Amino acid sequence: MTTTPTPTGTSYRSQLHPAKAGFGRLLLAEWTKFRTVRAWPLVLALAAAVTVAVSQLGAAGSVTSGGPAVTLAPDGTVVTDGFHTAHRTLTGDGTVTVRVTGLKSADGGELEPWAKAGLILKESLKPGSPYAAVMATGDHGVRMQWDFTHDTSGGATDGPVWLRLTRGGDRVTGYMSHDGRDWTAIEAVRLAGLPDTVQVGAFVATPMHQVVQRSFGGTSQTAGGGEATGTFDHLTAEGAPAGARWASADVSGGIPSGPTAADARPGTTHVSASGTYTLTGRGDIAPDLTRGDTVQMSFQGVFVGVLFMVALGALFVTSEYKRGLLRTTFTATPARTKVLAAKALVLSAVTFAVALPATALGFTLAQSTLRDNGFTPPAFPDLSLLAEPALHAVVGSALLLTLVAVLALGTGVLLRTGAGAIAIVAVLVILPQILSLALPLPVAHWLLRATPAAAFAIEQGVTYPRFVDHNCIPGSGCYPLAPWHGLAVLAAYALAALLLAAWSLRRRDA
Template structure:
């Protein structure tokens, strides 16, 4: 019996560079695949153009004009600066101490949580001038605030339960606030600098009562309940130490409302023989958050652009499943996870490098149009592309387009259906944004916290300060999460979808 010798076949070795035969080669193959299918670059280009055009059209339909005079704070921000002030001059260093014994709403409707009664050191009587104040509030305890945007919590005791002793001390360029419940043991709230103070400043007692509005929205419509904007603060044990050119306290309405206008009642100040001061006033000392969000208004085209990026991410993978070409891909590259990673990387690079110029151009054109329609400084700062929040919104919007495309790709791997994938992503990302305009506010804000639509918060240009009560309405461009936290929700959804897609390609047949 003759034995035929066995011939050993050497294993296949690619002639390509290892990087090209590995993940680098997959990236190149997927990149080439994308540009070979003519419909995909067309969808990408149309999506970019539509994003820019809708940004411009949205801006052209918006205008602003009239309204009250704008007050600008030390940092260039628009502020509210109106209150009842019983004051005198202080030259050099000095201290003011007082006890706040009561704070009540004049109409009996109830105090707003940020109604304020306390003591203040202010550079001048001019609205928007630097200041520091220590105050008692009915809803947030004792606070130290300065230059409108800064707020620091003090002891949280309730003014309704115990009077609050307050003290404000000037020493050079520093202002230090103190609080006490008995006038003996003092808690230091903080030492702050408010900028360049003149040698002579205004010090004294103040009361500010912002109008607080409560918005209720149901399926039948929206209702608004406004609380009173005038309150009375009661003070005693007023003590002043320092040099002053005044012999007595002078009462002034800083930022007095226009006669005959809304909330036009002047403030009052009375002093009893026992030295009890009653100040009745209105207004607020805080950032003004009532202006439209010009930055957010410049990105209306991104909402429509998401539809094209959703379709692009979906077709990039479901087309191969539909035509059976995915079997060829997995045969050529048995490591399916590398194939998924290459597809996700390529679609992310393509959508981001296209989306970033689109959002930058869209913002620039929309900003120019809004400027011509009345959105001008100082109420609406002239932001360049390299300044926050504009730069954050531009890059964040490009990331929003990118993440949605990758999310669509991952969902497409799981569902293997173009129609089902597009519908799923639209329901997750776009539908909650639409529903938030109609649902009751608690439900709307819940949707914008737990769904990928939270990522639209990255386009917010207005800073919402915690020391200002405001109604966060989705139709006004306000979101319950901060810009980066909102984007993080979409990142989490995308990561979860990719993990599910990874599990799917390893478990299922091609």
Template sequence: MTTPTTTPAPYRSALHPARAGFGRLLRAEWTKFWTVRAWLLVLAVAAVVTVVICQLGASGSTTGGGPPIVIGPGGEVVNDAFRFTHRPLTGDGTITVRVTGLKSTDGESLEPWAKAGIIVKSSLKPGSAYAAVVATPGHGVRMQWNFTHDTAGPSSDPAEAPQWLRLKRLGGKLTGYASVDGQNWTRLGEVGVAGLGRTVQVGLLLGTPDHQVVQRSFGSTSERSGRSSVTGTFDHLTLQGASTDTGWTSTDIGAPDPNAQNAPPNTTQVSATGTYTLTGKGDIAPEENSPDTVQMGFQGVFVGLLFMVALGTLFVTTEYKRGLIRTTFTATPSRLKVLAAKTTVIAAITFATGLPATAIGYTLAQRALRSNGFKPPEFPDLSLLENPSLRAVVGSAVLLSLVAVLALALGVVLRNSAGAIAAVVVLVILPQILSFAFPLPAAQWLLRVTPAAAFAIQQGKTYYPQVQHTCLPESGCYPLSPYNGLAVLAAYVLAALLLAAWTVRRRDA
């Protein structure tokens, strides 16, 4: 007679499997990391190297001896040099004009942001508050005020068709209008301009940015800049309002250009029929050629990145190499949970290390830059807790963390330390290096479509759309905005994690 046997019921934990299981996994992966002394050493070296290189890089940069700077109403460095035919206006009033032509005096094509229009300016002092309505050859009619603000109007080219412009002052409010026939007007906008006194200067403005040509070939960059000069014609100039002068006076706003001896002189001519012909140069816009002192404070991040890549890779490939991953998967059959736990741990550790390292390195770098001449008012003295400093510091720590996760994901896919490290270097670091040597279109393409776009998070300068500038990678300028650049890296990390999840479920341990 066979005695029946009773199969014992399998053990089931009383704890919630999702919560307790993942929590135990996190503790296990955390313990794995902190018990490997070599990894702790690499982490410490990464932090120290980041801080030291940030300070050393900033210590080697100096400035000084440049032309006088002009500070705008918002405290920013600006260009404020143009031909101004003006009269004082006391109280409210309206100025109207028709721009009938705009051409370059040297026979070259017009700069897209050349300007011919009308302006209300608080005084003749460079950097003073203003509002203007201008016609440009490349960007149509614009309403601009206080250097950094710009609103688009009709897309009309004054070199091809006349354009009527109007600017109305009512108290502290200025309203801009544009028209093609002088009868039907399009309202461009109403803005409040602080700093306008009861009496202001109103009139015609004419200017054009410098003509810049940048040529890039493999390994070399050449940049030529020449002061442009333009001629604009105006008619039907009227001013409604109280003015102490009966005639118009012409003035060159800003200091004379020492490099423009051979350029045509600035002139204003008035015909018997009331046509005003102005010839002038200069620009009224933000200045964007100064160095980016925020970005200059993060040179150590580029080197510290290499250590984070090594950590992210070794955190997973070491287990594959020694066969310990089988033990991990036996203890936790849900492989996706294991991947999630490893990702969480490496992301948290690298971010927690990178944040104080970048903060300390940036602070020391800014101190070194200020001692080398990068001082206010030309270069702002930004607190660590205000943007763009705060955004750049936290963003750099996020960058380090994301790259470590990218290395971990590729380590899962390739299961080889050298291969994963090489792949991350090719994706993140190599495009940054090549962008310094490639022709500009290729360099900017690389910094748009590769994870190296994430370095844009370190940009501190604002690049305004109403200023034509050449975005050079070696100057710390990136084609994408800071957050969009970081998003490119995040997209690569997400794709790599999805590939790692697919791989870890399909392959044997």
């Protein structure tokens, strides 16, 4: 008896030309599937509702007394503006020059990397007033900084360095030299509205020393006061009034108070018979990074909304595998990657269309709640929805939710099981966030750079300048990557999942 062998492992392919199934018709078909399966719109609606509700509840649990008075820069930035200076007035255009011969910790300890000694030109000695400064630092070479948020490197130095500031109208140029003869321009900046008479002189400052201890029981952060001593010679000012003397003064805006003697002791200036100036002081001239990030605090619901988007993305494809409907789809449309692309586009469109108003509403309600709980100007900004940094956080958080759904879609195609896809994507996105609260900071930072959880950096509203030492604690809303860089990590994962899913569809039966 002769039998005909039955072929195995060969998928059915429609004989219709792929062009017969236009991409627009595929999009319409996938949209029809989405809206007619009641569970999927319901999950999407729940994701939006939970995102809004949890964001407001999280804000309601955050309370502040407002704290002490703050120092504000002209642009409204909360800043620390504290240093010791030997200064005099400068009327009109002029030049101030000095040689910095030494910078060390006043108590014999380790010098802070951003301790600084140099020259400053400042509108007045009022904390927060505009300034430009050129300085030698503890471990970052020569820098020129101005108006608290701007910094330019002047190069490295391993010994005494000459510094100079030249004013021409409202334009101030910083220079450095190794020998006092050949000068290199560092930066020329414009200080708008600079008055005719300003203050110029030598200065010294050093940030507080901060120590972070991390254990599985939590994180503790302590900060201790400190002082730095800078030595200067050849201090001259061309254009200063005749007979003007260098006066010693402390500027102390925004310096945290403390119980130690170093915290309470004012700065000092000593002048030797040979004209060497020794200045000892504390403080810093930089943005104040010690306050909470009210932007990040307004998006706590996104963390929970992610779980719903993971389920939606995974089930949008795995439910068709479970019921065998995908085989019918591929029978009608042999171009499987087109089907995947249509699914991804429809899923992206509906999730973003719902997520964007949800994150906008959640942010608006959370901001109102935070203001009621004491997070008010001037210590905390009154943020408009359409102004930075709120706008990028609202749009970016909606994109985060959308990309998570797409990542789950691609993973669902690869695994063909909803439970497995949901579990894997949830672990990739959520678990690093949880572990970052307990693991040592280097490991926590690595997780928040290398996993999809990096995308939560898009919720940050505080900019961490590179010229300020800052302990980035994930539990306080800080992420090691910049907002859009973090979101790009998640986008890369979602793209990789889709590419692998397309490869899988072409090689495996439905």
